[in-house]
Amino acid sequence: MSSENSVSFIPHSWFGHLYQRDVNAIKLTQEGITFIPGHGQFLARFRHNNKQLIIGQLSWQQLDHPPLFSASLLGNLLSFNAAGTHYQIPFLSYFAKSHFKQQVELLWALSHQKSLCDLILRVEKATSSRYLRQSLVDKMRARIEREYFRWFPWSEGAELPANIRTALTQLHDFYHWNKADIERLRESYIQSQLLAFAGFFDHVESNPLTNKQRRACIIDDDSNLLLAGAGTGKTSVMVGRAGYLVNSGQAQANDILLLAYGKKAAMEMDLRIKHKLGSDDIKASTFHSLGLKIIADVEGVKPSLSAWVNDEPAKDKWVHDRLEVLIKNESYRKQLFDYFSRYYYVEKSPFEFSTQGEYFEYLNDNDIRSLKGERVKSFGELHIANWLFTNGIEYQYEAKYEFDVSTVDFRQYQADFYLPEYEVYIEYYGIDEANNTVPFIDQAAYLTSMEWKRQLHHQRQTNCIELFYYQHKKSQLINKLEQALTVFKVNYSPLPDEAILATLYELGRVTELAKLFSQLIGLYKAACIDEAGLEKVFANATQTRKAFELLQPILQQYQQYLSAHGDIDFEDMIAKALAYLQSGQYVSPWQYIMVDEFQDISEPRARLVRALRDSRTKKGNSDTSLFCVGDDWQAIYRFSGADVRLTTQFKRYFGHASETYLDLTFRFNNRIGEVASAFVSKNPHQLNKDIHSLVQVAKPAVSILRRGTNEGATKDEPSNNALEQVLNALSVRVTQAVDKLKAKPTVYLLARFWFQLPDKDMLRQLTAKYPMFVIECLSFHASKGKEADYVVIMGMTQGIHGFPSKKITPPLLDAFLPKAENFEFAEERRLFYVALTRAKHRVYVIADMTNVSPFIVELIQQDYAVEQQEFSTSLVQSLFEQINCVRCTTGILKPRVGKFTSFFSCSHFPLCDHKEAGCDECGSPMTRKRFVGFKVCLNDSCAHMAPICNVCGSEMSLRESARGAFWGCKNYRGNNVPSCSNTINTAKISPQQVQ
Template identity: 80%
Template sequence: MSAQYSVNPIPHSWFGHLYHRNANALEITAEGISFVPTQSLFLSRLPLTNLEHVSWQQLDHPPLFSASLLGSLLSFTASGVSYQIPFLSYFARSHFKHQVELLWALSHEQALYDLIARIEKAISKRYLRQSLLAKMSSRIAREYRRWFPWSASVELPPKTRAALTQLHHFYHWKNAHVEHLREDYIQSQLVAFADFFDSVESNPLTDKQRRACIIDDDNNLLLAGAGTGKTSVMVGRAGYLVASGQAKADDILLLAYGTKAAKEMDLRIKHKLGTADIKASTFHSLGLKIITEVEGVKPSLSAWVNDEPAKDKWVHDRLETLIENESYRKHLFDYFSRYYYVEKSPFEFSTEGEYFEYLHDNDIRSLKGERVKSFGELYIANWLFSNGIEYQYEAKYEYDVSTLEFRQYQPDFYLPQYNVYIEYYGIDSANNTAPYIDNAAYLASMAWKRQLHQKQQTNCIELFYYQHKKNQLINKLEQALTVFKVNYSPLPDDAILATLYELGRVTELAKLFSQLIGLYKAACVDKTGLQRIFSQAADPQQARKAFQLLQPILQLYQEYLSATGDIDFEDMIAKALAYLQSGQYVSPWRYIMVDEFQDISEPRARLVRALRDSRSKTSSSETSLFCVGDDWQAIYRFSGADVSLTTQFAQYFGQTSETHLDLTFRFNNRIGEVASAFVTKNPHQLNKEVHSLIQVVDPAISILRRGVNERARQDEPSANALVQALNALSVHVAKASATSTTEPSTKSITKPTVYLLARFWFQLPDKDLLRQLNAQYPMLSIECLSFHASKGKEADYVVILGLTQGIHGFPSQKITPPLLDAFLPQAEAFQFAEERRLFYVALTRAKHRVYVLADMTNVSPFVVELIQQPYNVELNEFSTSLVQTLFEQIKCARCTTGTLTARTGKFSSFLSCSHFPLCDHQEAGCDLCGSPMTRKRTNGFAVCLDEHCGHIAPLCNLCGADMSLRESARGTFWGCKNYRGNSVPSCSNTIDTATISFKSKPHQKLKQPRDTTLPKPRQKV
């Protein structure tokens, strides 16, 4: 080419000749463009006075010819500077364009070949990460702009044309092309490392497990369902990275939760991979390592790091010391008296039962320990107590006004020293009651009480809900008490403190503060951030009051650490993060793997992200992040875990490749179907399918419905629900053993394992009872675990206990203290989201069968859901009583959410609400057999639930109360049970028996129903 194009001059145009003596303006050579010196050359910005030669290598693109009236114009960019050469021959473009483009191409073709080769090597030798794709796309686009579109019209060598075809293909990559390239790589690795994946674990890895090991984007999230073998992937991926030459052992950082989990991972890797060079680390040991390397000395760890009870005790001791300060003590008393509970208005609830449940589940009690029925009553009681005014809560009225149908009147408060009653009425300033209360009946009751006090000339102070809402309640009480010359004698501080200690509130507060110390330090908030936290709390005022008490302890805590030179867990994470962000520490790891990612807190996630990003500042090699988790098993929000970091992973870490493990080796398909459907009622859970290796036909979750003191059958008087479940389980084990196809000589001697699980430890058998059960069932290995402690474990069978409502119910409805809740990750909008996941964890611990024990008279709503919604559960394995079967039809007529429970009084048996004493509704039950009556079957009638009895009684069409048969001179009639004679309120409605038609005679004598736990027939008075 150099001989052919040794010298090719381009002359001036006629206009250029007027100003230039040289005939030619420039010369085209194989090496580049040479210029004839002239004063008439112009640069777009600078004159070309000193430019003599430009090589083709200096040109970013081939020079461009354009026409003008005064001659052709040559434009080009050399070393980033733009030039224009005017007044060239009018034929310059037609004579020299292709020649110039070809010479430029010949000079740049090697760079093109090299780029194509690098790209082809990259996409064949490694997984195409998003970061690499971005870099390649940028380089491809730049090269594409250099060659296109002009190269299409130039005769180029075949090799160059082939390279340009490939470049054109790269430039027009679509998502489908990228995914195809990645899939080609995965398939090649599956073939190349088939033997490794076959043997790395006891059983060959599944296809999805293998793919999870190979896929290597910048950010990788593996969603692994319960029992799907996530640990096998952690081990397999680490081994694959080393075996494939992509990493050395010290390139891999494996993060586990807790020292125990890290050690278990180390043992698994050593056993499966045959190396001790890959080690798992906890987040705290990682923080310690970073701090040590930066500071050159290993920091001293606080003894509390591994001794939480010691930390709790220190906080408790500091709190006791602070209480000795009068000002602090005053704030403490004020907090316990007015801000200890999260107040909710009765007007916020749709039923009275829901309000009672809130009061009960959060154990709303006065400073004297009494369970009260409203927050207004709570503040009245606490004020009376603190001021030394003796009172009785709901004492019986001094005059007997009880009737056959109505109990004795009990005013809210009674001051015995002054013979003064106090009534707190739940009405607003417009005389409205909460929506679920009969307003007319309530106002009539108020009128009756006023009339009674007036008649008996007893003193009664009336206080109202609207006064409480206006913060006038205590002032109104004080004013009223002065009329009766009530003397105040504020209790000594020691007496109030003694009461607080007796109720356990000081200890409880110290425990809360101990937990808050870590959460507060981890949040790293300034004053503005702290105020924002307060404003977002469920009860901002309560949160501020609690922090006012916490602040001095925070200061003492940090002063203690400074004096001893120690750091705690939060310091380890915070200091390590600061060193990474400042560049004082650069991560040496190219592969970061995090186990149990659904349990991660935001500070830890921040540390992981900083580790990933630190290498990019100093190294061309990007770090790959691989996180394994299951958002369905996120159950640790109370310790700071934030499930949204998993469900919104890409928003926090950037574009992510998400893979799934959907084949569980643990539980059968019937357990999996129920558990999966149950947890995905929450639409915020990530949508994934979990299939079971073990397939069975019949339901594998059996619900045993039995009361606490209820017998199973007459021939088994001592068999409670747990024993019944274990008996049935033993039968299953025996049948499974009998039908096993394993040869007798090879049968495993390992006993089937049974987990007894409950939400709280105290709901489980103690050590003595557990020993008895293991002795009673020698063919089983029985163990007790809480739901949380069972996570990550598995057993052949599971028995779930403690599925009740109430303060220790499940799901737990106890309100988290607002200050604690404010420092925890934001709660999900879906009700009981975490408790629902916790039940999923409990269900999925079992391989073969789950037994759910439930007393339907006080049952968890989760059990009700399992029974009433289309879950495939077994309801007929065990016999059950009438009350257990028809539990929904014996709801309390007053509060609507409580269940009527059989109780025995001094003279008779009766049914009362499970919310007692908050709800004091009572019923006599069926007049014939004592069974519960339901109002839900026939409009206007109460029907006996015992099908062998069938007694029917009308309901009052005026007030809705039960009616009973009564005698008069003219015969029998139905009379309202709310009849009080001349007393107010009273209902005198009657119904003639002749006007009512019954399917069965109301006084028909029937045989005693078969074995039930219903109360005996009520005695006639």
């Protein structure tokens, strides 16, 4: 077979000669294999689906593998596959295999060597000329696998030319690639690009890009997630990557789509690219402008945008107006009243709380009030009050009992409700059917108090209706109330709708609901939920269903309004653009999609991004790369639909992805970083990151000023204003470092809510008083993406406007927001991280420890590297944890001044009305946490002690008798019930310190 025209023949076996006149059965040539027909009854045949057909010639290219010889008694059988068909030629010479096997394999190999070598060359080029994307790896694996099984295992024993043998060795290596081999090839490419574009990366930004920034620019998998910590230079990577793609010839400017979160961010990115790359060709786009472009390209005309797109207040007003029109409808109005009366608040049982203070915090933080505006102490009382109000029954909440039963140590008895027209009291008792109280209430004392009230009403012949928690739990409370009122012939006179409406308007409920509905319209439309989906939302959620029933007619009118005016809104922009992509009516022209601030993305926008990436694949183009930059530690926009899981579970949503990290921050020093990182990383559902700081300092750089709002100036602290106290200290620092400063240092005043910050007039005064600073006020949210030399954090309190906010998200709103994380205050914790990491040099935190945020307590008590000694502080502020309220346990005793004396009362007042006197000797607060069974003055120079009653837990007072001085319980009431007559002999006092 040395000559191109050489020909070989494979003869028949003796059995084949019985049927064949021709001696030979098969002709082998360079071009292929030919079946020679005979003239007798038997012809050269092949088997296909058990049918015998006459065949002529097949080229070697048509054969999937070299033909295979198999011996039998009647001669050799030749088998092979071609174009999906299996062929068998029987009755060949008994020596066919030994004489022709090698020749057949060589002829097949020579015919297929070009495709083998071409594959090897393509693989080598792909692995050296570009980053090895996973999609390409998968395609190559499939092609390599097909080629591998065409050549192996038969080629291992075949005599083949050296060039084919070399190619097969490479094919064998390709086939056995493992993960480490792929990573080695990728790393080799990265290193080559780092070397080739070192000059570009050195000069694209003011400072040379770090190695990790450069790698992030080069790595180019199908989907890429760059996790960039605060101040680590993510924008530099966005600019650098865009420039690298163009400079390396991988993309033209119009191949790149750069998506920014908002219009302002897009403009800033455009300016940055123009300045750094010297080009106007690469433009950043918002998601909404992208949606408009897609719609316009498909429909041939740019859609008309609703005026509400850029005028949220106008939209809010329209919704409010529609709500007011609907209220005129009697049926809708009744639904509205029912909602406000029974479903407005998110009810939680007191049995869900471990302390009374936590329960009071919930009631206070969510501002639980009746329709008359009273702050009630339970949801049972709320329902009673609302029912009495709407039925026109005059009542007084916690009215003083008509007979004076107060004593020196006990205030006047107040029933929960009093109906003055009928002289009927109503008591709502928080017990279940087994007389059990909530865990944080002394059951015996509570039941004793109930009995005392019963006896009091019996003795004074006053009427009292008793209602119970278990009735409320079983939805029997109002029925029981109605039944009880019939006994006293109470007449119902339901308030006119106008009166109820007036009250709702006065409380701001209608305006608040309209604002909620305005926000919900966008969230609902973006969610794209069908009827079945809605039913899932409403399952076991009556409150949500009732609210949605009120929203639904407004939703319908909203969409009708848009349609009538030929307008679309933001949600339509995304939804229509997504529909055109998914239907194939629009195919993305971009090879490289880059998304900034990815942690702020919502699921509809993520769906749009994924559809952009996949639309080219559907049309046969598989070269689209998605590059997302974000930081789950700075995900703070769930309230607008952002879903942090799209970042933390990126691969689950977008498939295989390469993840890279920027862990060197150029903004804040290591001591700020230590506090901020330790604080935010408490959440185990977030991604682990180890952020390092370029700037290293030795001393703590987060300083806490503990100061109450009513504390006066002192010799050490001449200002009674905490903010000025901080700015005074900061001015000293700046003066000492004046030689190092090239410009006025910037100072951000930050708070959770804008109203907690100085107003414009106060800011002007501060600027005038401290001209060495550039002072700016920002909310925590508004500060994201910004930085200052120094940061002062304010508003670190508890309560309805506290931080972290404990206010429950309305269930209807929550139903259409991304699923909340299973970690307490997850987003609020990240928000505090954002605030801390705005500062370059130092953070000051102002905190009143008598009403302080639990975040500050954590910083102080859990060994964070914070500075607590920079400022002097009062006794109450420094020892706050020792003066918890004994009744609710979570409140802090705050100093108050009454008409005649000073005292300490619970920070949860008025829900918790506990108060107590200060030290009898010096007036300082006292604590029960230092000695068992005793209160001790926190003023160490005084250290006065007083025993606590070991029977009822009340304070004891020193009294005189004929036998001398003794300690008597302040709950002593003589013959009245309840009363505690416990006494302690002064000689027997022996305090033991708490371990």
